[in-house]
Amino acid sequence: MDAKTLLAKLFPAGCDVAFDGPFFHGTGDSAHGKIAIIGSIDAAPIGVELAFRMAGDVLRIVRDHPGRPILLLVDTQGQRLSRRDELLGINGYMAHLAKCLQLARNRGHKIVGLVYSEAVSGGFLASSLLADRCYALPEAQVRVMNLPAMSRITKIPLERLEELSKSSSVFAPGVTNYLKMGAVHSLWDGDLAKHLAEALDVPPEGDSRRQWGEERGGRKLARAVAEKVRHAAG
């Protein structure tokens, strides 16, 4: 689904969005009032400029529209791989975006993430995974790395990885794996505007992904181990 079709389905009452290269932003009209939209298209690689631009938008929303919910619609192939981005500190720019979103959260802005196309690795970490809850379309492509590349780096035979990924959701690409692991709350199908309205009704809850990962059987240890460290004697 391309971004314009997505926006029309999310905001049947209308939206006002500007596209500028890989970046788009604007507002959508909903029963909850205006929703701020920050997004990207064409599986944008996230480099210093795009991370910086998104952060600037978040700050502007916090300053000019207190309390307005923020919808992240980021389509990304991951971080931009370049010496220049490393030289300039891309990790710092992504962290800055994350801090700006935390500021928004601390000031009562709801942050909803919807993976509508691709979400990969560092790009995913610096966008949709920063939302209060991350959702996805059924056709979303979510991963850290494809299996052939993983096989080359880990030296584990590709056939073994492919075999294991049939029964384990722990490393292979796929939005259902991320559902099972608790990273994605649910898939949005059908009436997207209704799904968005429900998402905007969710009260603040902290980070519940470990609980979901355990309930769904994708991460059987994370919640319990974190809990053990939190409450360990001494």
Added chain:
Amino acid sequence: MEKLTFEFFGGAPVNATRAPALVGVVGSGNLEVLVEPEKLDGRCAVEILTAARGFGEIWKAVLEDFFARHKLADVRISINDVGATPAVVSLRLDQAVESFLGGVQ
């Protein structure tokens, strides 16, 4: 991965309140050795998980030499190994025991 277990008898019991000791790192050519006091009816129990298969006889020889140096009883030794040479294994075992015996009671 291969799991190997060995037992040794006739050693001198250690103080059961000694703190466990850990030395080494689970990296290529290296190993971690965890030494813990445990009621084992006088045995020294050794369990090894190793990435290098087929070296059982060499492990046996290295451990027998080690036990000759440090005749311990009621001690559990647990090892995660990534293809360390016998020399490195011996070194880590000695370091682990020294840390264990020199440590908190």
Added chain:
Amino acid sequence: MTSYYEASARERLHALLDPGSFHEFLPPTDRVVSPHLVQLDTPAAFDDGVIVGRGRLDGKPVLAAAQEGGFMGGAVGEVHGAKLVGLLERARDEKPAAVLLLVESGGVRLHEANAGLIGVSEIMRAVLALRSAGVPVLVLDGGQFGCFGGMGIAARLCDAIVMSEEGRLGLSGPEVIETTCGVEEFDSRDRALVWRTVGGKHRYLLGEADALVADDIVAFRKAAIDLLNIKPDLSLEALTAEHDRLDARLKRFGACRDALDIWSALGIEAPEKLPLLEADGFRAAVAGRRA
């Protein structure tokens, strides 16, 4: 002088904190190992490559974690990530003087890629929540494997980063960039280039790292103690000021090809000499010139 670079994670923690003060949570004897490595025929570590616990720094209570680079490059898996998140959440309960993160990590552990990525995201959320609650988080970075991947982002969420010259901080490793984009883009075997691009001295000059110390655990300890009074600031004012700094960085240095161009632009004479200087001499040579 005890090299921070050469020391294991365990050795670093014990030498950094007040003598005898460190108490470990979920120690190796608990054997909380990765359940995923065994099915990939890969050796596991009893502590899954990260040590977490409490201790004292200059008499003040702290929670601390140290990643063991020697085990899978310090990469984050399900258990490893959960130990760090648990520590950060404990800090919200206990409000120690600070949380110290001795980071050494390539990022997400590919063998548990999805669990690792989500684990890093949970660490990021936990750091932000903890700092929002007023507890400072300090990062120490001086190990062989540097601080890359998701941990490179997480590190920059914290209050301050102390680096040695040996330390590296970035997102994508030079090897990954070379493999994907070619050696002309980034020659990962050109060590001088790598360190000019992501190493401690450059990060200090750029403003990505807050302190540059010698490769000595005592120096790291002193720098951490000096930072204990830092107050987390995630206010609109602070983030707007940061935004302006990051904007200036893009404008001033966005066209620079190499760190030497950036260091020249900062007004440093003989920038090519900087990599040769020891920490004290380096700090003196660049005083007043940091971005």
